[in-house]
Every structure is written in C-alpha cells, then in structure tokens.
Amino acid sequence: MEKIFQKFLFIFIFTKFISAYEITPFPQDFLFGVATASYQIEGAWNINGKGENIWDYYSHYSPSMIKDGSTGDVACDSYNKFKDDVQIIKDLGVHIYRFSLSWSRILPTGFANEINHDGIRYYNDLINELIANDIIPVVTIFHWDLPLPLMAIGGWTNPLMTKYYMEYANITFHYFGDRVQHWLTMNEPMSFCTDTFENAQQPFNVPQIKGIGIYLCAHTVLRTHALVYKMYKNEYQEKQKGKIGIAIDSRWYEPKTNKTEDIEAATRALEFDCGMYFNPIVYGDFPEIMKTRIENLSRSENFSISRLPEFTKDDKELLQGSYDFIGLNHYSTWLVSDGSSKTNWRTPSYARDVGGIMEADPKWPNSTMSWLYDVPWGFYKLLTHIRDRYKNPIIVITENGFAQLEIQDKKRIHYLKGYLKSLSKATQDGCNVKGYITWSVMDNFEWFEGFTQRFGLYYVNFTDPSRPRIPRSSAKWFKKFVHTHLKNNNKFLVVQV
Ligand code: GBH
Numbered sequence: 059m060e061k062i063f064q065k066f067l068f069i070f071i072f073t074k075f076i077s078a079y080e081i082t083p084f085p086q087d088f089l090f091g092v093a094t095a096s097y098q099i100e101g102a103w104n105i106n107g108k109g110e111n112i113w114d115y116y117s118h119y120s121p122s123m124i125k126d127g128s129t130g131d132v133a134c135d136s137y138n139k140f141k142d143d144v145q146i147i148k149d150l151g152v153h154i155y156r157f158s159l160s161w162s163r164i165l166p167t168g169f170a171n172e173i174n175h176d177g178i179r180y181y182n183d184l185i186n187e188l189i190a191n192d193i194i195p196v197v198t199i200f201h202w203d204l205p206l207p208l209m210a211i212g213g214w215t216n217p218l219m220t221k222y223y224m225e226y227a228n229i230t231f232h233y234f235g236d237r238v239q240h241w242l243t244m245n246e247p248m249s250f251c252t253d254t255f256e257n258a259q260q261p262f263n264v265p266q267i268k269g270i271g272i273y274l275c276a277h278t279v280l281r282t283h284a285l286v287y288k289m290y291k292n293e294y295q296e297k298q299k300g301k302i303g304i305a306i307d308s309r310w311y312e313p314k315t316n317k318t319e320d321i322e323a324a325t326r327a328l329e330f331d332c333g334m335y336f337n338p339i340v341y342g343d344f345p346e347i348m349k350t351r352i353e354n355l356s357r358s359e360n361f362s363i364s365r366l367p368e369f370t371k372d373d374k375e376l377l378q379g380s381y382d383f384i385g386l387n388h389y390s391t392w393l394v395s396d397g398s399s400k401t402n403w404r405t406p407s408y409a410r411d412v413g414g415i416m417e418a419d420p421k422w423p424n425s426t427m428s429w430l431y432d433v434p435w436g437f438y439k440l441l442t443h444i445r446d447r448y449k450n451p452i453i454v455i456t457e458n459g460f461a462q463l464e465i466q467d468k469k470r471i472h473y474l475k476g477y478l479k480s481l482s483k484a485t486q487d488g489c490n491v492k493g494y495i496t497w498s499v500m501d502n503f504e505w506f507e508g509f510t511q512r513f514g515l516y517y518v519n520f521t522d523p524s525r526p527r528i529p530r531s532s533a534k535w536f537k538k539f540v541h542t543h544l545k546n547n548n549k550f551l552v553v554q555v
Pocket residue numbers: 095098245246249307309387428429457497504513
C-alpha cells in the first residue's frame with residue numbers, strides 16, 4: 059500500500075515538474091509587461107487644463123453610441139490613482155508598463171502653441187514612479203483620443219495632420235525622452251481608420267463614404283509615422299538612446315477550405331490587414347494586391363483615379379525600414395471564404411475590396427466580444443508569416459488578451475496559456491520577438507462597449523467611487539508564469555557560468 063502511495067506521489071510530483079516547464083522556454087532577455095491607454099483609464103477628462111478629445115465628445119453628446127451609455131470621465135481614475143497602479147503592476151512582477159499619452163492633456167487644442175504643464179507634470183510623475191519601481195515605460199504617443207479640433211479638420215484624412223502630430227511628438231520626446239526609451243508612434247491605425255472612416259459611427263463631418271476615408275487615413279498615418287521616425291533618429295536618438303516603432307494590429311486569416319478561391323481570399327484578407335501597414339514600413343509601399351485590386355475596382359465604379367492614394371518616391375524612401383522594432387497587437391483569427399460570387403457588397407467599400415467572407419469556427423472557445431475567439435495556432439501562423447514575409451523584424455507583442463467578466467476567469471487563463479505557448483514555439487522557430495505585453499492590467503473603458511466588456515487581469519468595480527482593483531485568477535496565474543520564466547532564466551545563467 060505504502061509503495062503504491064509512493065509511486066503515486068512520485069508521478070504526481072514529476073508531472074507537476076514537467077508542466078511547470080512545458081510552456082516556459084523564452085529567449086534569455088525576453089520581457090513581459092501589461093498595457094493600458096490614456097482615455098480608457100485616466101478619467102479627469104476636464105481637470106487641470108486638459109482639452110476635449112473626440113471620446114469626451116462622443117460619450118457626452120452621443121451616449122447611444124456607447125453600449126451602456128457610459129463615459130471615460132472617471133474611468134479607472136488613474137489620473138489620481140497612478141501610484142496604486144504602479145504597485146499592482148509591480149506586484150505582477152512584470153518588466154514593462156505600456157501606457158499612452160493623452161494628446162489633449164498635453165496640448166489642450168491639439169496644436170502646439172499652448173502646452174498644458176499639468177499634463178507634462180502628470181506623465182513625468184508616472185514615468186518617475188515606474189522607474190523608481192524598476193518598471194520599463196513603453197509609451198504610445200497616440201492611442202485614439204484625438205483632440206477635438208483636429209477631428210473638425212477631417213482627422214487623419216487631412217494631410218496637414220502630419221505637421222500637427224510631428225509637433226506633438228516632438229514635445230513628448232523633448233519632455234520625456236530622457237527617461238523613456240521605448241516609443242510607439244500610434245496604436246492600431248487599422249482599427250482607428252476603420253472605426254472612424256469606414257464604419258463611420260461618429261457624428262462628425264468626416265468623409266463617410268466607405269472605401270475612401272480608410273485609405274486616406276492609412277496614407278496620412280503612414281507618412282506621419284515615417285516622418286516622426288526620421289525626426290527621432292535625427293534629433294533625439296543619439297542623445298536619448300531610445301527605440302521607436304508603431305503598434306500594428308492584425309488578425310490571422312485562415313482559408314475555410316482548401317479550394318484555391320478560398321486560399322486566395324484568405325491571402326487577400328491578410329494583405330489588406332497586416333500587409334496594409336507592415337508592407338509600407340518594411341518595403342515602402344502598399345502591397346501589390348491592394349494596389350491592383352483597388353485600382354481595378356475604382357475604375358469599374360467610375361472613379362477616375364484609384365481610391366487608394368499613392369506614395370511619392372520620397373515617401374517610399376522615408377517609409378522603408380521606418381522602425382527600430384514593430385509592435386504587434388494580436389487577438390484572434392477568422393476563417394475566410396471567397397466573396398466573388400456575393401452580389402450585394404456595399405460599393406465601394408473596404409469589405410468589397412477585400413472580397414472575403416469572414417466567420418468563426420463554432421468549435422473555437424468564444425469570449426464575450428463578438429470578434430474575439432481563443433485560437434492560439436492563428437497567433438503562431440501570423441508570427442511565422444511576419445518572420446518570412448517582412449524580413450524577420452524585431453517584434454514586441456504590444457497587446458494580446460481576452461474578454462471575460464468573472465473573477466475566476468478560467469477562459470482568460472486558457473487563452474493566455476495557449477497564446478504564450480504559441481509565442482514560445484515561434485521564438486524557438488526563429489521569430490525575432492523580444493517581449494510580450496498583455497491587454498490589460500485592469501478593466502477599463504472599452505470604447506463603444508463602455509464598461510460592459512472586461513479585459514483586465516484586475517477586476518475594477520466602476521460603481522465604487524474608489525475604483526478598487528481586485529486581482530482575478532488570471533493575475534495570479536500570470537504572476538506565477540512570469541516568475542517561473544525568470545527563475546528558469548536564472549538557471550540558464552548559472553548553467554552557462
Ligand atoms: C485593442 O483593439 C485596442 O488597442 C484597445 O484599446 C482595446 O481596449 C483592446 O484592443 C480590446 O478591444 O472586423 O470583426 O474583426 C482591438 C482591436 C477590435 C481591431 C475589433 C479590429 C474589428 C472587429 N480590434 N476590430 S472585426
């Protein structure tokens with residue numbers, strides 16, 4: 059009897075030991091982190107000189123656009139509680155905190171003629187607090203909260219935005235660049251160009267014809283990014299020794315069947331998502347397939363020129379290689395089938411330009427978000443695609459995460475485990491990924507979903523004025539995961555010595 063017990067105990071300990079090591083291998087210098095964005099957490103929307111941005115405006119004047127009619131007026135109250143936030147991040151044991159700067163907190167009108175010094179003070183305090191706690195700040199200069207006056211001139215469809223954004227970015231490098239060494243110019247241009255100009259959910263006087271604004275926006279954003287990259291290189295990098303990139307979002311697109319038409323449709327979908335931003339910053343231009351398809355469809359729709367703007371020779375030179383690293387935000391996968399025979403496309407439109415029909419496999423575990431499923435192999439495929447197609451750039455995963463409300467968030471843990479396992483395999487297979495940042499530290503204002511969707515490792519109670527942050531099971535799991543990884547690294551170090 060005792061023998062059987064011993065045997066059982068041995069097997070038990072042995073399997074525990076194996077499972078602890080199963081998913082952990084990551085490169086020696088690999089970093090882990092957590093992310094947020096200014097409008098989603100800060101609150102203090104009109105405090106100490108902050109100007110109005112488009113999300114202040116939407117949430118106040120068109121509350122019906124936001125699922126629960128809520129606003130980011132207070133959100134997680136991080137403007138006041140940032141020291142607590144630094145402590146919960148430190149408690150997770152991660153290396154990185156990725157957050158964004160509120161443009162209208164720094165420049166109340168969006169224009170650089172007037173700096174709000176409380177904004178500079180706030181981000182200085184946050185950055186100093188992070189550094190004092192050994193946490194690396196990764197700063198997104200623009201994460202969707204555009205100053206209202208800049209939307210009135212057409213937002214990112216207006217080429218003048220380049221100049222205004224450069225002045226803003228210049229101010230951020232000037233004030234924070236002595237301590238911030240990891241910069242992202244923009245967060246997910248594909249998402250904000252689509253939401254603002256293709257889906258046109260906003261009560262603004264912007265080009266609301268599908269298939270046009272989305273490309274004007276991409277064109278301006280990409281040129282702007284490239285010019286800011288150059289400005290940082292020329293004027294700051296030598297002194298400040300930082301690195302700069304952009305956070306690009308992409309799904310993985312898997313052909314629904316192995317019919318040629320479906321395989322081609324999935325390729326197109328990927329080129330119109332990942333390719334729309336990766337191709338210009340790596341090779342200097344939009345993907346060929348986008349250029350020819352949009353040109354042909356534009357002609358058939360009686361446009362005299364393509365709806366997709368062209369880059370000049372100078373633009374192309376500037377764009378090519380305009381990154382020290384690329385941030386990748388990845389969440390989920392679609393199955394794609396060919397849409398050529400579909401006759402009721404909205405014309406013109408981005409969806410018709412792509413010509414694919416997207417769906418989820420009913421077998422995939424779902425989140426509470428309609429677009430977000432747990433498909434870890436899609437992450438592996440996207441990473442190896444980027445490795446092979448875009449010269450294996452230095453990548454940091456700047457967002458990845460799952461929506462679930464419960465404190466005992468088993469589904470989120472399942473998702474994170476699977477995606478980290480895919481990432482580990484991708485790095486072992488040569489993908490040049492240097493870090494993994496999960497979305498999000500805590501529940502926050504989820505844009506059009508308000509507070510109905512929860513992405514946090516920490517649960518936040520938004521009806522309690524003190525906005526307590528309560529660790530979910532996933533926070534404890536992630537903490538352990540990061541800790542185990544660090545322990546393993548130390549072991550490797552010892553072995554190497
Ligand atoms: C990120 O965007 C944001 O950066 C972050 O602010 C946000 O809180 C977080 O994710 C969670 O949503 O065509 O059906 O695929 C997420 C990006 C949202 C981009 C869904 C594409 C299109 C829906 N994605 N979106 S679909």
